[in-house]
Amino acid sequence: xxxxxxxxxxxxxxxxxxxxxxxxxxxLRRIEKLVKVLSDMKNHGIQVVLVSSGAVSxxxxxxxxGRIPSSTEEKQAMAAIGQSxxxxxxxxxxxxxxxxxxxxxxxxxxxxxxxxxxxxxxxxNRLLEMNCIPIVNENDSVSTDxxxxxxxxxxxxAYVSQxxxxxxxLNLSDIDGLYDSDPRTxxxxxxxxxxxxxxxSVFAIAGGAGSSRGTGGxxxxxxxxxxxxxxxxxxxxxxxxDPEILYELLDGGHIGTYFVADKK
Ligand code: GLU
Numbered sequence: 001x002x003x004x005x006x007x008x009x010x011x012x013x014x015x016x017x018x019x020x021x022x023x024x025x026x027x028l029r030r031i032e033k034l035v036k037v038l039s040d041m042k043n044h045g046i047q048v049v050l051v052s053s054g055a056v057s058x059x060x061x062x063x064x065x066g067r068i069p070s071s072t073e074e075k076q077a078m079a080a081i082g083q084s085x086x087x088x089x090x091x092x093x094x095x096x097x098x099x100x101x102x103x104x105x106x107x108x109x110x111x112x113x114x115x116x117x118x119x120x121x122x123x124x125n126r127l128l129e130m131n132c133i134p135i136v137n138e139n140d141s142v143s144t145d146x147x148x149x150x151x152x153x154x155x156x157x158a159y160v161s162q163x164x165x166x167x168x169x170l171n172l173s174d175i176d177g178l179y180d181s182d183p184r185t186x187x188x189x190x191x192x193x194x195x196x197x198x199x200x201s202v203f204a205i206a207g208g209a210g211s212s213r214g215t216g217g218x219x220x221x222x223x224x225x226x227x228x229x230x231x232x233x234x235x236x237x238x239x240x241x242d243p244e245i246l247y248e249l250l251d252g253g254h255i256g257t258y259f260v261a262d263k264k
Contacts, residue, residue, distance in 0.1 A: 003236070003258070004249045007167035009047040009128065012038065013157035013224075017174040018240035019054040019086075024061035026054065026085070032093050034172075034243040038133065039097035041250065047128045049164055051136045051157040052090070058082030072144055079140035090135055102132045105139035107148040111159055124164045136160050154220040158227035158235075169228050170249075171221055172240030177257030178218065180205055195259045198226050225259040234261040 004010065014034065021027050038048050056075055059082030060068070069075040087103050094101050104123065110116045127134045138156050143149045150156040154171065161169040175183070176191055183189040195202055206218035225235045238245065238256035248255050 003168065003234075003252070003254070004041070004046065004246075005252060007046055009049070009164060009166050010041070010168050010170060011049045011051060011157055011161040011164060011166040012170045012172065013051040013153060014053065014172045014240055015153065015174065016053040016057045018172055019052065020057045020061070024057045026058055026061070026089055028089070030241075030243065031089055034240070035090065035093035036097060037243045037246045039094060039099050041246070042099055042131075042133065044250065049124065049128070049134045049136065049160060049166065050090075051153055051160055052086060053137065053153045054086050055079045055082035055137055055140060058085045076141045076144075083137060083141075086137075087135065094133060100130075100132045102127045102134050104134050104136045106136060106150070106156060106160070107139050107143045108150050108159075109147050111163075117163070121163050124160075128164070152220050154224040155227070158224040161228050161233050161235075162231050166233055169224070169233060169235040170246070171224065171235060171237045172243070173221065173237055174240065175218075175237070176239045176255075177237045178202070178206065178222075182207060192257050193254060195225070195257060198222065198229060198259060229259050229261045232261045232263070235259045 019027055019031060038050065042048055056069065056078045059065070059078030059080070062081055062085050063078075065078065069078050083105070087101070090101050104120075106120070110120050124134055136156065138150050138153060150159065157169060157171065160166075178192045178195065179189040180192055181189045203219065203222055206222050221237055225237075228235050236249070236256045236258055245255050
């Protein structure tokens, strides 16, 4: 099955732990590789929307803050600093491969307001028609409550996939996919290649597995998978450590965990 070959529009979500070193500074080598692969996908004729985390971490590193921000105000200030740092890198690297980026910062209330929702849809469509690569993050500097916050970029990427009418969501994580038990504690853990039905039994095996710097965790990824598959969009969880593995998908191979979309 040609998972990507038949796709016209994809959303790629990449998390903080993939984009930054343990110091919090941007992992330039990895970002550059990711940008090269995504540029190649564009060149192949696939429209790409990138949902990128990393703003808070990049802000902390940039100003030498020295600790994880504890208050909402600190986090929001770090996001504001880091977001421009992040976009500067993406702009530089994508420009090297001849592509134009566009920043979209989202708050959750956009989804429930028909006028703003339709404005967001139109903007995505227009940018993609213009051959740009929209780069999306939560508008951390202004979203504070349940109405405005998505609660992490896994969920944001699921809603962005719906808004753009994506053919598939690729969730790049710091783990190869969903395992039948926690691979960090059980060496016998096996990767689940395909999930046909995302029911409670799947949530039960995911447990609390997560990474140290991102906000994701496997449960958040499964919640994202539930949102997209229920609206007819399949999702992959893949390891973002080596972005070049995405070529395997492009070549028709299978990597990571594939969540089958519900039939519409
Ligand atoms: N929006 C946050 C950031 O850019 C990340 C949220 C997440 O990783 O889920 O730092």
